[in-house]
Amino acid sequence: xxxxxxxxxxxxxxxxxxxxxxxxxxxxxxxxxxxxxxxxxxxxxxxxxxxxxxxxxxxxxxxxxxxxxxxxxxxxxxxxxxxxxxxxxxxxxxxxxxxxxxxxxxxxxxxxxxxxxxxxxxxxxxxxxxxxxxxxxxxxxxxxxxxxxxxxxxxxxxxxxxxxxxxxxxxxxxxxxxxxxxxxxxxxxxxxxxxxxxxxxxxxxxxxxxxxxxxxxxxxxxxxxxxxxxxxxxxxxxxxxxxxxxxxxxxxxxxxxxxxxxxxxxxxxxxxxxxxxxx
Ligand SMILES: [Zn+2]
Numbered sequence: 213x214x215x216x217x218x219x220x221x222x223x224x225x226x227x228x229x230x231x232x233x234x235x236x237x238x239x240x241x242x243x244x245x246x247x248x249x250x251x252x253x254x255x256x257x258x259x260x261x262x263x264x265x266x267x268x269x270x271x272x273x274x275x276x277x278x279x280x281x282x283x284x285x286x287x288x289x290x291x292x293x294x295x296x297x298x299x300x301x302x303x304x305x306x307x308x309x310x311x312x313x314x315x316x317x318x319x320x321x322x323x324x325x326x327x328x329x330x331x332x333x334x335x336x337x338x339x340x341x342x343x344x345x346x347x348x349x350x351x352x353x354x355x356x357x358x359x360x361x362x363x364x365x366x367x368x369x370x371x372x373x374x375x376x377x378x379x380x381x382x383x384x385x386x387x388x389x390x391x392x393x394x395x396x397x398x399x400x401x402x403x404x405x406x407x408x409x410x411x412x413x414x415x416x417x418x419x420x421x422x423x424x425x426x427x428x429x430x431x432x433x434x435x436x437x438x439x440x441x442x443x444x445x446x447x448x449x450x451x452x453x454x455x456x457x458x459x460x461x462x463x464x465x466x467x468x469x470x471x472x473x474x475x476x477x478x479x480x481x482x483x484x485x486x487x488x489x490x491x
Contacts, residue, residue: 254352265437352370445476
């Protein structure tokens with residue numbers, strides 16, 4: 213019954229939402245872009261579909277991973293080993309989308325501690341943007357919830373600070389990740405009571421799901437590359453499978469019984485789109 217209501221509300225939102233969406237202009241698929249990803253996997257989840265389409269259209273895409281991946285399963289595997297595993301997975305995912313390993317930047321700031329390195333991160337990001345001069349920049353949604361770390365919000369703040377001294381116009385696309393962790397996109401009640409509390413809080417914060425309509429008015433149809441997006445995400449093996457059998461290794465599929473993961477495999481990726489203009 214509860215899930216029936218949830219599905220009906222999703223359908224209602226889709227009915228209201230779809231006609232008001234602005235489709236990403238297909239003529240711009242070949243435009244150059246830099247994708248900034250707080251962690252290894254956010255790039256694939258949030259904008260893997262559009263990245264695949266842009267690479268197929270011949271776009272020059274650079275991928276910047278902000279943190280070192282040392283914390284996701286650090287209770288089960290030494291941090292140094294984890295760093296190497298996750299960096300290799302990030303590069304494999306990039307290659308799966310058609311991005312050369314040489315176009316991947318590993319900034320290597322300690323995961324969960326990006327905030328402490330704000331100034332040096334701004335300097336590095338500024339240099340990358342100045343050198344690459346992209347037409348488009350992809351960053352996490354500026355109102356991602358504070359969940360297990362502030363790295364998503366910090367990534368967005370760092371890129372925006374770096375852009376202040378950038379003398380060229382660029383189009384910004386904000387992509388949602390933990391934003392999706394609210395009803396009706398996932399179940400309100402979960403076996404894990406702390407997850408339920410988080411989801412209730414997010415649901416209120418995002419106006420019972422209505423924030424999607426307000427903030428994410430740009431979309432890209434990715435129904436034709438979903439298989440490739442699944443294959444790319446599978447390259448993040450440590451996030452999708454247990455590297456140590458029979459351990460309490462959590463994967464993305466464990467979050468809200470897989471409903472969180474489903475949010476990234478809808479037939480559209482959605483973005484908050486705006487221009488950064490030279491003043
Ligand atoms: Zn993340």
